[in-house]
Amino acid sequence: MREERNTKIVSIKVxxxxxxxxxxxxxxILLVGILYFISKDIIKEYSENLLxxxxxxxxxxxxxxxxxxxxxxxxxxxxxxxxxxxxxxLQAILDSYYGxxxxxxxxxxxxxxxxxxxxxxxxxxxxxxxxxxxWYKEGLxxxxxxxxxxxxxxxxxKVISASGILDDQSGTIKVISADLTLERISIIVNxxxxxDEARAFLVSSTDGxxxxxxxxxxxxxxxxxxxxxxxxxxxxxIEQWDFDMAEIDNNxxxxxxxxxxxxxxxxxxxxxxxxxxxxSVRNMMLVIGLLSILLLAALVERVVHMVIRPVKELIKxxxxxxxxxxxxxxxxxxxxxxxxxxxYVEQFIQTMRQMIASIHGVSDxxxxxxxxxxxxxxxxxxxxxxxxxxxxxLNTTVEQLSLSVGEIAEHATTLAMVVSDTKDxxxxxxxxxQETVIVSRQGKEDLQRVSSAMENIHVSMQKLQQSIDEVxxxxxxxxxxxEIIGNIADQTSLLSLNASIEAARAGExxxxxxxxxxxxxxLANTSAEAVHNIEGLISQINSLVGDTxxxxxxxxxNIDNSSNLVEDTLRTFDAIFNNIDQVSTLVREMIQKxxxxxxxxxxxxxxxxxxxxxxxxILATSEAMVCQVDNITGNxxxxxxxxxxLTASAEELYEQVARFKVRExx
Amino acid sequence: MKSMKKYVxxxxxxxxxxxxxxxxxxxxxxxxxxxxxxxxxxxxxxxxRTLVDAAAERAAQIGAQFVMEDANxxxxxxxxxxxxxxxxxxxxxICSVVSVDTVTQLKMSAEDIPIVFVNSSPDEKYLQAGKxxxxxxxxxxxxxxxxxxxxxxxxxxPELNVALIKxxxxxxxxxxxxxxxxxxxxxSGKQIHYVFEDTANWDTAQxxxxxxxxxxxxxxxxxVICNNDAMAxxxxxxxxxxxxxxxxxxxxxxxxxxxxxxxxxxxxxxxxSGSGQGHAAVDAAVQLAGNGDVKDLEGSSEDGKYVWVDFExxxxxxxxxxxx
Numbered sequence: 001m002r003e004e005r006n007t008k009i010v011s012i013k014v015x016x017x018x019x020x021x022x023x024x025x026x027x028x029i030l031l032v033g034i035l036y037f038i039s040k041d042i043i044k045e046y047s048e049n050l051l052x053x054x055x056x057x058x059x060x061x062x063x064x065x066x067x068x069x070x071x072x073x074x075x076x077x078x079x080x081x082x083x084x085x086x087x088x089x090l091q092a093i094l095d096s097y098y099g100x101x102x103x104x105x106x107x108x109x110x111x112x113x114x115x116x117x118x119x120x121x122x123x124x125x126x127x128x129x130x131x132x133x134x135w136y137k138e139g140l141x142x143x144x145x146x147x148x149x150x151x152x153x154x155x156x157x158k159v160i161s162a163s164g165i166l167d168d169q170s171g172t173i174k175v176i177s178a179d180l181t182l183e184r185i186s187i188i189v190n191x192x193x194x195x196d197e198a199r200a201f202l203v204s205s206t207d208g209x210x211x212x213x214x215x216x217x218x219x220x221x222x223x224x225x226x227x228x229x230x231x232x233x234x235x236x237x238i239e240q241w242d243f244d245m246a247e248i249d250n251n252x253x254x255x256x257x258x259x260x261x262x263x264x265x266x267x268x269x270x271x272x273x274x275x276x277x278x279x280s281v282r283n284m285m286l287v288i289g290l291l292s293i294l295l296l297a298a299l300v301e302r303v304v305h306m307v308i309r310p311v312k313e314l315i316k317x318x319x320x321x322x323x324x325x326x327x328x329x330x331x332x333x334x335x336x337x338x339x340x341x342x343x344y345v346e347q348f349i350q351t352m353r354q355m356i357a358s359i360h361g362v363s364d365x366x367x368x369x370x371x372x373x374x375x376x377x378x379x380x381x382x383x384x385x386x387x388x389x390x391x392x393x394l395n396t397t398v399e400q401l402s403l404s405v406g407e408i409a410e411h412a413t414t415l416a417m418v419v420s421d422t423k424d425x426x427x428x429x430x431x432x433x434q435e436t437v438i439v440s441r442q443g444k445e446d447l448q449r450v451s452s453a454m455e456n457i458h459v460s461m462q463k464l465q466q467s468i469d470e471v472x473x474x475x476x477x478x479x480x481x482x483e484i485i486g487n488i489a490d491q492t493s494l495l496s497l498n499a500s501i502e503a504a505r506a507g508e509x510x511x512x513x514x515x516x517x518x519x520x521x522x523l524a525n526t527s528a529e530a531v532h533n534i535e536g537l538i539s540q541i542n543s544l545v546g547d548t549x550x551x552x553x554x555x556x557x558n559i560d561n562s563s564n565l566v567e568d569t570l571r572t573f574d575a576i577f578n579n580i581d582q583v584s585t586l587v588r589e590m591i592q593k594x595x596x597x598x599x600x601x602x603x604x605x606x607x608x609x610x611x612x613x614x615x616x617x618i619l620a621t622s623e624a625m626v627c628q629v630d631n632i633t634g635n636x637x638x639x640x641x642x643x644x645x646l647t648a649s650a651e652e653l654y655e656q657v658a659r660f661k662v663r664e665x666x
Numbered sequence: 667m668k669s670m671k672k673y674v675x676x677x678x679x680x681x682x683x684x685x686x687x688x689x690x691x692x693x694x695x696x697x698x699x700x701x702x703x704x705x706x707x708x709x710x711x712x713x714x715r716t717l718v719d720a721a722a723e724r725a726a727q728i729g730a731q732f733v734m735e736d737a738n739x740x741x742x743x744x745x746x747x748x749x750x751x752x753x754x755x756x757x758x759x760i761c762s763v764v765s766v767d768t769v770t771q772l773k774m775s776a777e778d779i780p781i782v783f784v785n786s787s788p789d790e791k792y793l794q795a796g797k798x799x800x801x802x803x804x805x806x807x808x809x810x811x812x813x814x815x816x817x818x819x820x821x822x823x824p825e826l827n828v829a830l831i832k833x834x835x836x837x838x839x840x841x842x843x844x845x846x847x848x849x850x851x852x853x854s855g856k857q858i859h860y861v862f863e864d865t866a867n868w869d870t871a872q873x874x875x876x877x878x879x880x881x882x883x884x885x886x887x888x889x890v891i892c893n894n895d896a897m898a899x900x901x902x903x904x905x906x907x908x909x910x911x912x913x914x915x916x917x918x919x920x921x922x923x924x925x926x927x928x929x930x931x932x933x934x935x936x937x938x939s940g941s942g943q944g945h946a947a948v949d950a951a952v953q954l955a956g957n958g959d960v961k962d963l964e965g966s967s968e969d970g971k972y973v974w975v976d977f978e979x980x981x982x983x984x985x986x987x988x989x990x
Contacts, residue, residue, distance in 0.1 A: 052791070113884075140883045142864035143876050164864075165879055173883050241849040257845075260835040 012311075013304045020300055021293065028289040036282045040275065044252075047195075047274045048245060051254045054194035055267040059256040061192040062185075062202070062265065066147065066258070069103055069180060073145045073162050076108055077176050081167055087118075094120045097178075104178040110166060111136050113173040126154055139163030139175035147261050149204050150182055150211045150220045158182040158220045160211065182219050186212035193267065200267040202258075208235050211263060230268075238264055247271060310338045314345060324659045326353050356660040363657050367650035374643040381636040388629040395622045401499065402615035408492075408527060409608030415534065416601035422538055423598050426591035433584040441577065463551055470544055477537055478597055481530050485604055488527045492611060495523070499618065701758065701955045703948065704751035705734040706744055708764040711868075711896075712920045713940050714785060720944025721760065730952065741768050748775040757955035760784055760947050766838055773798060780954035784947045787838040787972075795970030796959035801947040803977045805839045808917045808936040809846020811979050815934045816889050817854050819913055826851065829862040829880060829887040831873050831897045840865070843893045843917060861885045866897045873900030881908050889913040895923030895935050902931040919980045919988045927985040937978040937988055946973050 076097065085093060090110070097107035098120030109119040111130035119125045130136050138148040138161075145164035153159045163177035189202050189212040202212035208223035218226075223235035230249040237246065243255040243264065253268040313331060320328040330346040703725055707714060718734055725732035733756075737744035744764050751759050752775060759776055762785035763769060769788040773781065783793075783800045793800060820826060828851065833840035851858045862880040866873035873892065880887070881904065890912055892898035898916030905912055916923050919937035926932035950960045950973050960966045965974040980988050 140885065141860060141862045141880075143879050144864050146864070165883065167879055241845065241853075257841070259841070 012308055013301060016300055016304055017297060021297060024293055024296055028293060032282060032285045032289055035285060036278065039278050039281060043274060043278050047252060047269070048254075050195045051198060051252055051267060051269060052245065054198055055200070055254040055256045055265060057194050058189065058192045058200055058267065059258060059265055062188060063259050065188050066260065069178075070145050070147075070162055070260075072101070073108065073164075073176070073178055077145060077164065077166060080176070081169075084168055084170075090118065091121065094118060095122070098122050103184060104162075104180055106179055108176055108178045110174050110176045112175075124155070128154075135161035135163040135177040135179075136175045139177055140165060140173070143167060145176070147180075147263075149206065149262075150209050152220070153179060160185070182211055183216065186214070186216065186219060188212075189265070190214050195267075195269060197273045198267055198269040200265060203234075203238065203264050203266060205238055205241075205257070205262045205264045208238070234266055238266075307336075307338070310334050310342060314338070314342055317345060317349075321349065321352075325661045326356065327661050327663065352660075353662045356657060356662050359657045360662075363650065363654045367647065367654055370643065370647040370650040374640070374647050377636065377640040377643040381633070381640045384629065384633045384636045388626070388633050391622070391626045391629045395619070395626050398499070398615070398619050398622045402612070402619045405492075405608070405615040406612045409605065409612040411527070412601065412605040412608040416598065416605040418535065418538070419594065419598040419601040423591065423594045425542075426587070426594045429587050430584070430591055433580070433587050436580050437577075437584055463547075470540075478534055478593075481534050481537075484530050485527060485600075488523050488530070491523055701728075701730040701952060702756045703730055703732045703758055703760060703951050703955075704747075704754075704756040705732065705760040706747045706751070706762070707734060707736045708744065708762045708785070709739040710736050712922070713918050713938065714762065716940030717762075717784065717944040717947070720941035721948050722944075724945045724948040728948070728952065730948070732948075737764055739764055741765055744768070745771055745775050748772050752777040752779055755779075758782065758951040760951055762786060763788065765836065767836065780951075782947050782951045782954060784943055785839075787842075789838075790971065793971035795961075796954065796957070799950055799954065799960050799971055799973060801943055801950050801973040801975065803938050803943065803975050805842025806846035806849075808839075808938065808977050809843040809848075810850045811846075811936045811977060812843075812891050812915045812917070812934065813847045813850030813854075815915060815979070815981065816891065816913065817851070817856070819933070820888055823856070823888065825857040825859065827859045827861045827886060827888045829877070829890045829901075830860055830864075831876060831890065831892040831901060832863065832865045833868050833893040833897075835865055839917075840893055847891055861887050866892075866900065868894050868896055870896045870900040870903070873897035874903045875900075877901045877904035878907070881910070887912060889915065889933075891915045892917070894918050895920045895926075895932070898923065898932055898935070899926055902926055906931070919978070924980065924985050924988045927980065927982055930982070933981065935980045937980050939975050939978070942975040946975050949973075 076093065080090065080093060083089075094108055094110070097104075099105055099122070100107060106123050106125055107120045109117065109123065109125055111117045111127065111133070113131065115129060115131050117125075117127045117130045127133055134151040135148050138146075143165045145162045148161045148163060150158060150160050153161075157179070159179040159181050161177045161179050163175055166174040166176040168174060185202065189200055193200050199214060201210055201214070201218070203210050203223050210218050210221055210223055213219050223231050223238070226232055226235075230251060233248045234253065237248070238255070243257060245252070245254045247253070248268070250271050251268040252271055252274060253266060256265045256267075257263070258265060310331075317328045317330050326349055328349065330342045330349070334342075703721075705718065705721060707718060710718075722732050722734065735747050737747060741764050744761075745768070748759060748761070756779060758780050760782045761772060763772065763783060766786055766788050769783075769792045773792070780797050781799075783798065784802060787800045787802055787805070788798075792798065816826070816828070830844065830847065832844055835841075848858075862876075862883075862885065864876050866876050873896070877890065877900065890898070890901045892901060892915060895916035895918045898914045899922055901912075901914050905914070913933035914926075914931070915933055916935040917938065919935045923932060923935045927935060946963065946965070949963055953960050953963065959970045960973050961970045963973050965976065966972065967974065978988075
């Protein structure tokens with residue numbers, strides 16, 4: 001993961017350079033571009049001004065030169081016109097100007113309408129037909145001396161002439177003229193170019209003849225028929241009378257009309273010469289820009305290096321920290337944000353060191369505690385397991401007890417039923433007794449006569465009384481038995497109470513409870529025997545009652561035997577009747593007692609039932625306790641497992657914490 | 667940050683106040699009654715009289731103070747006049763220069779005072795919008811009008827013999843008018859012969875003398891084109907004396923020129939509105955005095971260096987409207 005991250009890291013240095021350099025380069029290019037175009041405009045304007053100034057100066061110089069010559073000629077001409085010299089005098093004047101000035105070495109010459117030519121004596125100028133000459137014909141068109149177009153004179157020189165009418169009042173039209181060589185004019189033209197590298201030539205605007213040119217071969221050729229496209233374009237512009245400065249065929253070209261002539265001075269300079277400087281400036285700017293960018297890059301690299309050095313230190317520290325080594329230290333040298341950061345990291349390391357040290361302590365304690373709690377939980381588990389076993393044993397005992405109590409209840413119920421039957425039988429006896437009473441009453445009239453029989457009956461009746469007395473005794477015994485049963489019931493109750501208390505105390509008490517249960521069993525046997533006695537007694541009562549019936553039967557036989565003696569037996573019968581009445585009463589009383597026994601037996605049965613129910617409850621409670629003890633055992637097992645896990649965790653924690661180094665050599 | 671904003675706000679307020687104040691100052695300066703105009707004239711002539719009178723009239727109309735001095739053709743005198751005007755702190759100078767070559771000197775002498783040049787135009791490079799302007803008529807147009815008239819009049823002939831009587835060679839009007847004539851003639855496609863071409867310095871007598879001389883040469887001309895009416899009248903005189911009749915053309919439509927047209931001696935002239943130029947000169951002067959420029963004036967050039975006053979063609983058909 002970390003390696004992956006390492007591969008993706010782009011250093012701040014690269015980022016900064018990646019942002020700053022392109023921006024700076026773009027700015028540089030813009031700057032150079034803008035400067036270039038501005039400078040180009042400025043240089044262009046400057047060059048235009050320079051060229052204008054140059055051509056103006058040239059124009060002025062040429063005009064001055066022309067005017068100087070023209071005024072010199074004009075002065076001669078005026079002198080001639082004013083003085084009106086004769087031929088010799090005129091010749092002397094012309095002679096005096098021969099070689100007078102190197103602009104016009106031939107001096108002045110004069111021709112008249114008749115074709116007569118006067119030149120200086122030394123002049124070699126010949127003119128076969130002067131009136132047809134250029135200078136003469138053009139001279140005729142003005143009085144003030146003016147310049148002719150360029151032409152080749154009779155000597156073969158390319159010249160222009162300054163000529164004009166000489167108004168000497170002689171009546172003959174004369175033209176005075178002087179020749180100026182085009183070479184000389186070319187020198188003048190080219191001498192006054194102010195702008196370096198600029199060229200100039202002079203051209204006649206009327207027919208495009210080149211009057212002056214630095215290339216002498218071009219002089220007096222026609223501009224319009226030049227092989228040079230530039231020249232032809234210039235001529236086109238001059239023909240249009242368009243004398244504004246313009247860029248023609250990559251030449252900045254200026255035009256200037258020469259005053260007093262039809263001449264146009266053309267001055268031009270190739271634009272590439274003009275822009276040479278600006279191009280070198282541009283190149284220089286580019287070089288400087290490049291150097292600046294390199295310098296900037298180096299500077300940025302250095303500055304960033306210096307700035308991020310503490311960051312690198314920090315990275316080392318943080319890497320060490322990531323690996324759990326908190327023994328490292330941060331050198332917080334700088335006073336900038338990074339320095340502050342380093343300070344806080346140092347603080348963090350201190351805090352971490354303290355924290356880890358305290359965690360060390362805590363984890364030590366924790367593992368000790370975990371170990372001891374593990375032991376305890378094991379012991380507890382053993383104890384609960386033991387207890388569970390005891391509880392199960394107790395449970396078995398209680399179950400047996402419960403079964404016994406159930407049996408007791410069953411027997412008591414049976415007893416109650418028997419008693420109830422007895423009562424029913426008693427009731428039947430009662431009804432029989434009633435019938436007996438009725439029979440006795442029917443027989444009263446018959447038996448009144450049977451007195452003697454009555455005596456027997458009386459004896460029988462006494463026997464019956466005795467039997468009944470025995471029944472009474474039995475009843476008393478039954479009462480006693482009942483009491484015994486009551487005692488048994490009481491004790492059983494007490495025992496069951498004890499059993500409940502013991503059960504509640506659980507634990508070690510299990511064994512003691514078994515003894516109690518045995519006692520309860522014995523008592524139950526006693527109860528069963530008592531019930532058996534009652535059964536025996538009841539059967540005696542039955543047999544006694546049977547005896548009574550039999551004796552009564554005997555009495556009836558005696559009565560039958562003494563039926564003839566009805567009257568005799570009547571009194572006897574009355575006595576019997578009274579006895580029977582008494583017996584009936586006694587039977588009724590007996591029944592009442594049996595009913596009481598029934599009640600008691602029923603009570604005993606009910607109580608026994610309750611006992612059985614209670615002992616079942618005890619059983620249920622004991623089973624619940626077994627369940628709970630099982631749960632406790634399970635829980636204590638979990639506790640034990642937990643304690644084991646805790647121990648493992650404490651060990652792991654200890655190992656983890658141990659990874660952090662907070663002291664050298666730890 | 668807040669204080670910065672406050673500072674900027676204050677600056678804006680100050681600048682606005684300054685603008686308003688200067689605006690007030692400007693309108694106060696432009697209060698026409700306060701303007702003092704100095705007119706330096708090269709030399710009085712008929713045309714310039716018209717010009718000067720119109721200027722004075724216009725100045726009076728708008729309540730400006732107007733002082734005119736004549737340099738009588740002296741460069742030194744003109745320079746001295748301008749220096750004085752600068753010393754007396756005139757608001758603006760109107761100047762018809764004695765020589766266009768002295769313009770730089772005149773500008774220097776005027777110190778910071780704006781100058782309206784009239785009558786003779788300095789080279790364009792000496793002009794500057796809002797400071798040094800020329801009020802006049804485009805001389806070239808005058809020449810073109812003359813050529814047009816000749817070409818119309820002599821439409822039938824494939825060749826033309828033209829005599830040109832020009833003004834002084836260093837005068838801007840000479841150059842402009844002559845160029846106008848020649849250019850228009852040459853572009854007509856006709857064969858043009860300049861049988862005579864000389865300068866008579868605007869002068870009637872010189873022109874007469876020159877033309878008489880021309881007549882002696884035996885050459886013939888189909889027409890005589892003069893750079894102004896005065897010279898044209900000299901030619902007319904010469905023709906009369908020699909008993910010949912030629913179309914003679916002038917420029918300026920002076921009273922004499924118009925009279926000559928009415929008499930049939932002259933064929934054509936171009937009316938250079940001296941009064942129009944006088945008016946326009948004062949209007950331009952008022953603008954410059956108020957630190958404004960002339961671009962809003964009628965006939966001003968795009969670069970703000972010129973105010974052109976229209977020429978008008980004058981021949982026998984409409985001469986009655988001129989020269990009175």
